[in-house]
Ligand SMILES: *[C@@H]1O[C@H](CO)[C@@H](O)[C@H](O)[C@H]1NC(C)=O
Ligand SMILES: *[C@@H]1O[C@H](CO)[C@@H](O)[C@H](O)[C@H]1NC(C)=O
């Protein structure tokens with residue numbers, strides 16, 4: 001192991017303390033400073049002795065108990081600001097994630113948690129912005145020392161400003177909120193300027209992701225904000241062709257479905273598991289879609305489905321909202337997932353999680369986590385122009401390979417990958433995000449401290 005340069009370590013340690021102080025907008029800084037440093041010294045000494053005695057009982061790093069690990073992690077930053085000669089305790093390696101570390105900015109609450117006063121903010125289909133933040137805060141991958149981070153997560157919730165008129169999220173303020181967050185972090189911390197944002201991670205879970213607009217033509221005209229163009233955006237929007245709203249390093253993530261809702265629906269499922277609905281869709285199906293600057297909702301695909309199959313007894317099509325719709329998915333063999341304004345749909349996740357074969361009707365869609373979910377094995381894809389042949393296509397599959405698809409769909413790893421948990425689980429959606437980031441380590445400009453090897 002190479003001994004890190006002591007001078008830089010001291011500066012870094014000092015910086016950590018300095019930044020925290022900067023963050024606390026205290027008027028009486030000097031007094032606070034003094035109290036803080038005294039506390040840090042006292043606290044780190046006691047933690048040091050406590051973890052030292054714990055660690056000496058566990059000689060091998062692989063047998064470190066969870067408590068020991070989190071203690072030594074929590075105390076690491078504190079150690080280093082005081083005692084420059086203590087070497088770090090080795091962290092358990094998480095091979096699949098390349099041992100990456102993520103620093104989560106502690107932004108003022110107006111950028112994020114203030115929005116949670118509306119309960120919907122953490123449950124609606126765009127709530128992956130909240131879920132990923134929550135999971136990272138609880139995760140071992142998070143580091144409190146930005147100098148050892150590979151990636152920097154900027155927690156801004158842009159989709160939680162619900163319009164009082166129609167109840168839909170108003171994202172008109174999104175660009176302003178994001179750029180104000182970037183101004184803040186780039187002036188208070190050195191990391192944004194160092195990499196020009198290329199190791200910084202944002203979530204854009206709205207229709208056209210980092211273009212921050214619901215209507216595709218406006219989204220395209222606006223494009224990805226200049227300020228985000230060098231960063232990494234986690235977005236629900238993804239297509240396989242060139243599109244202005246993905247002209248940024250991005251990871252396609254699933255829309256948010258509360259895992260509890262899926263679990264409680266499954267718990268209520270009938271014991272026989274019978275699926276008595278052949279093809280299911282519930283959602284907006286305009287009979288005469290409005291022409292919005294030459295664009296029609298769902299490119300009129302949903303209208304075609306309604307026209308052709310509205311009276312077909314094999315199809316269970318409903319145009320109105322119903323809170324118990326998940327139990328309908330559970331009763332269905334095929335669940336239609338046609339595009340809306342954007343190609344993606346929360347139905348993709350709900351169908352998979354509830355064992356209904358998703359029928360994807362959205363040309364060119366790029367689906368989330370292709371390395372974990374083998375979409376062609378668990379779903380059907382029907383071209384938008386073939387939507388009037390849907391009945392025949394589904395009958396054919398039901399007569400041939402339906403049971404193979406259903407078997408693939410039963411693999412618990414598949415639905416696990418599409419659901420976000422408050423406490424990250426191996427293989428879940430946040431874990432998949434981290435895995436995707438771990439494959440982008442070349443973008444990280446971190447000057448990470450030399451690592452302590454596991455041996
Ligand atoms: C600093 O760490 C060294 C080595 O672990 C230890 O011997 C020394 O007592 C520590 N000093 C303080 C001030 O904690
Ligand atoms: C919410 O969105 C509306 C419309 O985009 C905007 O006028 C308003 O300022 C936003 N509210 C906040 C608190 O940002």
Ligand SMILES: *[C@@H]1O[C@H](CO)[C@@H](O)[C@H](O)[C@H]1NC(C)=O
Nearest residue numbers: 186187188189190191192193
């Ligand atoms: C980062 O760059 C901006 C623009 O050049 C500057 O205003 C800001 O002070 C810099 N931040 C730091 C921490 O040096």
Ligand SMILES: *[C@@H]1O[C@H](CO)[C@@H](O)[C@H](O)[C@H]1NC(C)=O
Nearest residue numbers: 289290291292293294295296
């Ligand atoms: C839709 O509206 C645009 C003008 O906004 C018009 O040019 C176009 O012909 C209309 N398309 C249809 C199919 O009505």
Ligand SMILES: *[C@@H]1O[C@H](CO)[C@@H](O)[C@H](O)[C@H]1NC(C)=O
Nearest residue numbers: 376377378397400401404405
């Ligand atoms: C099932 O059959 C359909 C239509 O013949 C085909 O497109 C699809 O790839 C098949 N899926 C699997 C998993 O075998």
